[in-house]
Amino acid sequence: MNEADTDAEVIDRLLLQRMATGDRAALATLYRSYHGRLCRFLSRLTRRSDVIEEVVNDCFWIAWQKAGEFRGDSRVSTWIMGIAYRCGLKALRQHGDEPVEYEMSTDERLVSSDPDEDRELRDWLGKGLEHLSADQRVVIELVYGVGHSLDDVAAIMQCPLGTVKARLFYARVKLRNVLPALAGNPVACKEGTS
Amino acid sequence: MRTTVNPGVDCPHAWELMPWVLQDSAAREQAAWLENHLAGCASCRAEFAQQSRLRLALSLPSERPLDAEVGLQRLLARLDASDPQQAPRQPRSRVWLVRALAAAVVAQAVGLGVLGVKLDAVENPAYRTLSETPSPMPPGAIRVVPDTGMTLADWNALLHTLRLQVVHGPNSVGAYTVVPTDTAATTGQILPKLRAARGIRLAEPISATP
Numbered sequence: 094m095n096e097a098d099t100d101a102e103v104i105d106r107l108l109l110q111r112m113a114t115g116d117r118a119a120l121a122t123l124y125r126s127y128h129g130r131l132c133r134f135l136s137r138l139t140r141r142s143d144v145i146e147e148v149v150n151d152c153f154w155i156a157w158q159k160a161g162e163f164r165g166d167s168r169v170s171t172w173i174m175g176i177a178y179r180c181g182l183k184a185l186r187q188h189g190d191e192p193v194e195y196e197m198s199t200d201e202r203l204v205s206s207d208p209d210e211d212r213e214l215r216d217w218l219g220k221g222l223e224h225l226s227a228d229q230r231v232v233i234e235l236v237y238g239v240g241h242s243l244d245d246v247a248a249i250m251q252c253p254l255g256t257v258k259a260r261l262f263y264a265r266v267k268l269r270n271v272l273p274a275l276a277g278n279p280v281a282c283k284e285g286t287s
Numbered sequence: 288m289r290t291t292v293n294p295g296v297d298c299p300h301a302w303e304l305m306p307w308v309l310q311d312s313a314a315r316e317q318a319a320w321l322e323n324h325l326a327g328c329a330s331c332r333a334e335f336a337q338q339s340r341l342r343l344a345l346s347l348p349s350e351r352p353l354d355a356e357v358g359l360q361r362l363l364a365r366l367d368a369s370d371p372q373q374a375p376r377q378p379r380s381r382v383w384l385v386r387a388l389a390a391a392v393v394a395q396a397v398g399l400g401v402l403g404v405k406l407d408a409v410e411n412p413a414y415r416t417l418s419e420t421p422s423p424m425p426p427g428a429i430r431v432v433p434d435t436g437m438t439l440a441d442w443n444a445l446l447h448t449l450r451l452q453v454v455h456g457p458n459s460v461g462a463y464t465v466v467p468t469d470t471a472a473t474t475g476q477i478l479p480k481l482r483a484a485r486g487i488r489l490a491e492p493i494s495a496t497p
Binding site: 117120121124125128129132133136142145146149150153154157211214215217218221233234236237238240242261265268269272273 | 302306307309310312333334337338340341342343344345346347348349352353355358359361362363365366
């Protein structure tokens, strides 16, 4: 954890302490701080905006209720991401389907207003992630997108460290085999290393 | 000074290190080792470049960002709707404390009851000598046998209503001896009320016992 992470952790813990006393301003601050990364994280599980918003609010509802129970065994970000992950899985079960297929609709591609470079990167990423399972996408997002350690990811997903390592490994192998072709390069021949 | 690079041999280690070097969470020595390896291994260099691009793509904000303020207002409205106290739920430990105190009160009541029965047994031994005079019963004493299903609350309420006081019991058959606290009340007035009360199996004046 670098210095910036340490500072963020200290602030997050203070906010949680204030939330435990019923301080809504602290809740609002933490909500705004985590909203972007939670939305992006949950978008690896589902592309439905309504479900993502519902899960973010379910997550903070629980964080508000349980702020006083946070004992600091993990980083606040790990704790919150773990709640969001479980809420996300629960929401998907309630909506009666598997994690929504990770593929961009034609409309989404047409209405994109990103700069060309970002759009190209998104398309490349989106097509690559289509080849992964939901759990593999979550691990990739947590490691590369959010910057969590393997231990953090295991805590968030509540699974053994070995499972996380395996998911990350196979996700990387799959991506290595498909991403170069998606970028217009020849497919890598190497089948992964151990 | 660069160390010898062994493409193919060191590649698995380089593969393992890549995410953490990209995250900037790898040790300085590990990052330096990877840098050295990449300089001499085209395959890992290509892989690292792709991983860097992957990380960049994953760090882009959501395509269709949700409005945090709208979500926050909905959350606050939800809190208002379900939490009139406007405060988070008390930690579970406090709830358990209340439950533990309630359990302690119940246990205390049960303990007092058991203790009472034992003391009663000590004060009234199971035998007495023929020369021993029985303890005199106060005037107006009534023997009452409540039904086994009668609750303690009902029993207490009945005693309170009829202004009776338990002076003895329960004995081995569950009979109590009660006397009126109101000296003006007569046994004849109390008995019909006792017999008519719900949950009373038997009510007899002790003086009338043959």
